[in-house]
Amino acid sequence: MPETMDEKQTQPQPAPASPSASKAANFRLMARAWIxxxxxxxxxxxxxxxTQFGWLGRAGVPVGHISLSAGGLAVGAAVGVGIxxxxxxxxxxxxxxxxxxxxxxxxxxxxxSIAALTxxxxxxxxxxxxxxxxxxxxxxxxxxxMGKEANLxxxxxxxxxxxxxxxxxxxxxxxxxxxxxxxxxxEGEIKKVxxxxxxxxxxxxxxxxxxxxxxxxxxxxxxMYLSKLMQSLGVGF
Numbered sequence: 001m002p003e004t005m006d007e008k009q010t011q012p013q014p015a016p017a018s019p020s021a022s023k024a025a026n027f028r029l030m031a032r033a034w035i036x037x038x039x040x041x042x043x044x045x046x047x048x049x050x051t052q053f054g055w056l057g058r059a060g061v062p063v064g065h066i067s068l069s070a071g072g073l074a075v076g077a078a079v080g081v082g083i084x085x086x087x088x089x090x091x092x093x094x095x096x097x098x099x100x101x102x103x104x105x106x107x108x109x110x111x112x113s114i115a116a117l118t119x120x121x122x123x124x125x126x127x128x129x130x131x132x133x134x135x136x137x138x139x140x141x142x143x144x145x146m147g148k149e150a151n152l153x154x155x156x157x158x159x160x161x162x163x164x165x166x167x168x169x170x171x172x173x174x175x176x177x178x179x180x181x182x183x184x185x186x187e188g189e190i191k192k193v194x195x196x197x198x199x200x201x202x203x204x205x206x207x208x209x210x211x212x213x214x215x216x217x218x219x220x221x222x223x224m225y226l227s228k229l230m231q232s233l234g235v236g237f
Contacts (some may be wrong), residue, residue, distance in 0.1 A: 024096055031095040035087050041161035043080025047072045048154050052134050064139035098175050103184035118166045126159035
């Protein structure tokens with residue numbers, strides 16, 4: 001028999017997913033995508049390195065504007081897949097953001113600061129090869145990026161792999177219970193600090209700037225006239 005309207009209304013309805021659960025699921029998805037991207041970057045790096053060493057045959061498979069060896073591609077792909085599988089197996093249950101909403105300012109500052117330093121190191125690694133290096137060859141390009149032309153070079157992949165790997169390791173370290181509790185407690189202690197009024201710290205900052213400027217000017221003129229005096233006496237250089 002067909003159900004009546006009252007019977008349908010009395011049936012238990014599935015509870016909608018909470019916003020926090022949805023955010024946690026999105027974070028886990030982003031973390032898995034991060035791991036896959038890191039594995040792909042390492043795969044490309046290894047494939048090109050093996051091709052340059054010539055251990056697994058000559059370059060014969062065209063990839064964009066360059067060529068890679070079939071053996072190098074195979075080994076690079078295998079290593080990339082192995083990295084992704086191994087990391088997901090080892091850390092798949094540790095991809096949740098521990099205690100979300102607590103210590104947000106200090107934890108965000110820590111992640112952003114380390115990411116900035118790591119990004120600078122990755123950029124230095126990217127710029128390390130010379131213009132004649134095989135790592136500086138263009139794969140695809142020119143590409144339009146935010147209205148500007150750019151080339152995708154081989155060296156981009158090891159730089160990206162190092163950046164993604166370091167950030168993932170940092171996340172695993174800072175996301176542990178002890179590190180998380182430390183950062184949360186740090187933010188709690190910062191909130192207890194009694195900060196001076198804006199007028200007070202602006203005035204204090206101006207005094208510091210003025211004192212530094214006066215002392216710097218005094219030292220400059222003393223050094224300049226003392227140097228002239230020493231030169232006139234034939235002492236020093």
